[in-house]
Amino acid sequence: MERKVPQSEAVVMLNMGGPSTVEETHDFLLNLFSDGDLIPLPLQKWAAPIIAKRRTPQIEKQYTDIGGGSPILKYTQIQGEGMAKLLDELHPETAPHKPYVAFRYARPLTDETARQMKADGVKRAIAFTQYPQYSCSTTGSSLNELYRRGKAGEFGDIEWSVIDRWGTHPGFIEAVAQNIEASLAKFPASERSEVVLLFSAHSLPMSVVNRGDPYVLEVSASVSRVMERLGHSNPYRLVWQSQVGPSAWMGMQTGEALKGLARLGQKKVVLVPIAFTSDHIETLYELDLEYAEEARELGIQVERSESLNDSPVFIRALADITVEHLKNQKKSGPTSLQLGLRCPGCTNATCGHQKTWFAAGGRA
Numbered sequence: 001m002e003r004k005v006p007q008s009e010a011v012v013m014l015n016m017g018g019p020s021t022v023e024e025t026h027d028f029l030l031n032l033f034s035d036g037d038l039i040p041l042p043l044q045k046w047a048a049p050i051i052a053k054r055r056t057p058q059i060e061k062q063y064t065d066i067g068g069g070s071p072i073l074k075y076t077q078i079q080g081e082g083m084a085k086l087l088d089e090l091h092p093e094t095a096p097h098k099p100y101v102a103f104r105y106a107r108p109l110t111d112e113t114a115r116q117m118k119a120d121g122v123k124r125a126i127a128f129t130q131y132p133q134y135s136c137s138t139t140g141s142s143l144n145e146l147y148r149r150g151k152a153g154e155f156g157d158i159e160w161s162v163i164d165r166w167g168t169h170p171g172f173i174e175a176v177a178q179n180i181e182a183s184l185a186k187f188p189a190s191e192r193s194e195v196v197l198l199f200s201a202h203s204l205p206m207s208v209v210n211r212g213d214p215y216v217l218e219v220s221a222s223v224s225r226v227m228e229r230l231g232h233s234n235p236y237r238l239v240w241q242s243q244v245g246p247s248a249w250m251g252m253q254t255g256e257a258l259k260g261l262a263r264l265g266q267k268k269v270v271l272v273p274i275a276f277t278s279d280h281i282e283t284l285y286e287l288d289l290e291y292a293e294e295a296r297e298l299g300i301q302v303e304r305s306e307s308l309n310d311s312p313v314f315i316r317a318l319a320d321i322t323v324e325h326l327k328n329q330k331k332s333g334p335t336s337l338q339l340g341l342r343c344p345g346c347t348n349a350t351c352g353h354q355k356t357w358f359a360a361g362g363r364a
């Protein structure tokens with residue numbers, strides 16, 4: 001679709017969200033377990049409240065231990081506002097740029113954002129996933145939710161375009177690499193090149209990997225690019241964390257990797273979160289409290305590479321990705337897809353997204 005008339009552009013930051021306060025944990029989990037794109041459960045409507053209730057005390061404790069809630073809304077707002085300011089300078093043709101946040105499981109939920117955008121009279125918007133790498137269970141779920149809300153008329157009449165992945169964008173890679181370099185600098189210069197970079201990403205059930213979900217490949221591509229940017233200065237591994245439940249998940253697990261490194265006599269490690277851009281339980285609880293403690297017990301000296309959070313290099317990358325998207329509206333490619341709002345990520349028959357996607361001729 002060609003855009004002829006210069007007009008202001010809304011940029012909708014899509015992500016899962018997190019409970020801003022401990023009290024919001026139950027509702028967050030209820031929304032999460034109700035999402036069939038993330039966790040398809042038999043009798044979902046009935047099973048979700050039971051599982052959410054059972055899991056709430058444990059997850060509440062984790063959010064309490066990391067300071068009383070998730071910082072994801074704070075950082076998404078900082079990132080969105082910083083990006084929009086830069087966009088006004090870098091792409092004045094579509095100024096003013098207004099950032100919105102649409103979370104999947106915590107406030108502001110998509111329906112709330114839709115109401116706001118409708119009230120603001122938004123006519124054009126970019127759905128900008130904040131997951132660098134594509135998974136049907138994350139970005140796919142957010143796109144499907146936008147699609148449902150759009151179809152119900154909740155957004156009003158908006159012309160959409162989609163940025164659905166950017167895990168190899170040079171700006172993102174640079175931001176991650178700089179944070180790794182800052183962590184490496186904490187080791188004495190003479191020991192620095194021995195430090196193992198342990199990239200850690202949220203795992204994925206093997207059932208999802210095996211149906212062709214692109215996430216594992218795209219996370220691997222991010223790691224590869226970061227290592228290229230670092231000139232392969234250090235040994236590295238990509239490992240997986242945060243599996244939930246008894247089914248098989250992508251491995252090897254971060255905890256097992258730490259034990260393996262200790263056995264091999266590798267006693268210096270930088271843990272690098274690579275698949276999520278703001279701090280959350282995975283970084284502040286699992287990496288900083290659980291794994292770092294485990295590593296120290298194993299005699300490993302461990303540093304954790306900072307999450308991108310309010311990194312100016314990262315915020316500039318978000319603006320650059322958006323500008324490239326705006327300039328390449330008609331080309332196909334990872335950051336310039338004119339897809340309409342449905343999960344395009346699947347090349348398999350079991351996910352269920354691709355059915356509606358191809359039926360719509362690749363457009364919603």
Ligand SMILES: C=CC1=C(C)c2cc3[nH]c(cc4nc(cc5[nH]c(cc1n2)c(C)c5CCC(=O)O)C(CCC(=O)O)=C4C)c(C)c3C=C
Nearest residue numbers: 018038039055135137138202204205208244275280281282
């Ligand atoms: C890129 C990031 C993530 C992917 C991919 C992902 C897939 C995925 N997750 C579950 C199940 C759960 N995830 C939960 C919380 C959670 N997940 C991510 C990120 C990804 N998930 C984040 C950032 C969080 C929020 C928690 C936090 O770290 O702050 C939970 C709830 C928490 C819990 O009960 O342990 C579940 C459940 C599946 C099944 C899945 C892929 C299909």
Ligand SMILES: [Fe+2]
Nearest residue numbers: 136343346353
């Ligand atoms: Fe999908």
Ligand SMILES: [Fe+2]
Nearest residue numbers: 202203242244
């Ligand atoms: Fe998850």
